[in-house]
Amino acid sequence: MTNAGTVFDIGYQRYTDRREGRGRSRRAIFKDGLRISLGLGRGPRAKILPFFFIAVLAVIGLVFAIVAGAAERMVGPGAAERLNLPSHSDYYGIASIIVFVFAAVVAPELLCRDKRDGVINLYLVRPITGSDYVIARWAAFLAMMLVAVWLPQAILFLGLSAGDPKPIEYLQKHWLDVPRFLAAGIAIAIYATTLAMLTASFTSRRAYASVFLVGLFVITTPFTVGLSEEIGGSVGQWISMFNLTNIPVHVNDVIFGQVSEVTEDAPARELGSAILVSWFVVWTLVPAGVLWWRYRRLSP
């Protein structure tokens, strides 16, 4: 007896099952955006950068947790606070430049390659609009950024809880840090994602977008710091507002109710919470609007 089977060519089969419409299309582009962000389904080189940045951000959170835990064990309970060791409120300030470089290097891949390869032309003849496409891509990278910025804070929280001699008391005392770091993480992720995606929308070359963004973040910091100190007064405070890496960190400070190590010397913080938050909203909504408009016009 033989188990050998026979393959019959039944010819072309029409698709008669359910078509799920625009919702499915948007989810497909979102899912693809996540895969591009992580380099999944692509060669090994495409995975190096995203996983490297996620690992670096996580390691920073881990180091904070280990240092604080060691201080608690070696110096005594409450040592981490007394020694003013970096914690949840400081994390985004310290890691912000890595978050921005991560966004600058990885986010353009979600838009630039589609334009460069011409795949965007295939998306636009599917049952979606240009707005659907860019919102799904933006949301995909935002989701990726949220994982990248929340993961180290979660590690830090678990580390601090576990490192404390009285973990339950620690949790009761510090549980509010969780919604705070989640909210502050949303702020920094939205800001970095939107600026990076907007820049990417102007070019089909990922390298150009990345270099421009890294340059923008790296150059504005020393420039605005130096100029604001030199000029001083309210003009100096407003010049300090143009330090692009500090814009979401000020929001982080407002959320945590304390100034982080990165922004404690920034003249801008004297302008008040309402102005700092409004400034962040402007720097997020305007780029988001321009990004949306650039893709919306692709569909008549």
Next chain:
Amino acid sequence: MATEHTVLSVDRLTKQYGDVVALNEVSFSITDGITGILGENGAGKSTAIKILLGLLQPTSGTATVLGQSASETVSVRARVGYMPEHDCLPSQVSAAEFLTHMAEVSGLPPAMARTRAADTLRHVGLFEERYRAIGGYSTGMKQRVKLGQALVHDPAFVFLDEPTAGLDPAGREDMLALIRKTHREFGISVLFSSHLMADIERTCDRIIVLQGGRLVQSGEVDQFTKETETVFIEVDFNREALLTALERRGVVVTVERTGLTIEGPDESVYDHVRDALVEAQAPLRRMAPRRRALTELFEREDAA
């Protein structure tokens, strides 16, 4: 077998870019089958296709596909496929992954999208190569992937923009065979744009000819072929005498550099040619049917 009904309709369609008129009051409709849209570069073929796909808004007039205007509702695009002329494939992913993704973007559930992608790649002849990155494919294979992504969601109608561009003769033959198969076996209606009359003639049932944004001609390919056929005659000497003898018999002749061309020959013309050759005592060197070149056809329409 698909029944004949209108799948696409264009009524007084006009598209202007400033002072430039890309399409000028063009009207036509297409029924089930393979329709060729023929025209030189800049004739308005791509503009017409982009309007039909909803990528451009017409200046005036209407364009509907499957009874709906694609610029007013994107849902109709779930039943339409498009194979662009230019590059449109990601280099880093495999054909299987790409087609699965495009099927999902067209609204198919993930499990069905995977099945359809594998089936479609088999139908376009890429089943064995489906897990290789597209960047490593030859031009012919890439054209097949382009066709595959246009078919993967099982459209009722597919636009193919210059599908044989860049292919070698064997690849071109294969692509034309696939296009014929797309309608005859898969039951999908096709609008096939090209500037090569031979491709259209061998593949299409009907033809639409555009020139300078105007509709020059439309109809059955057989009729069109008949109208554009000529017979070329070359003799060793006494060409003038042959010309006179043919004209006396009422045959329309065009004088060319090396011979004579007879327009739209029917069966009786061959008898007249035989008699004229004898009368003029012109030794025949060559007599062959020939197709009028596209440019000549347009020149003739312009003159008309």
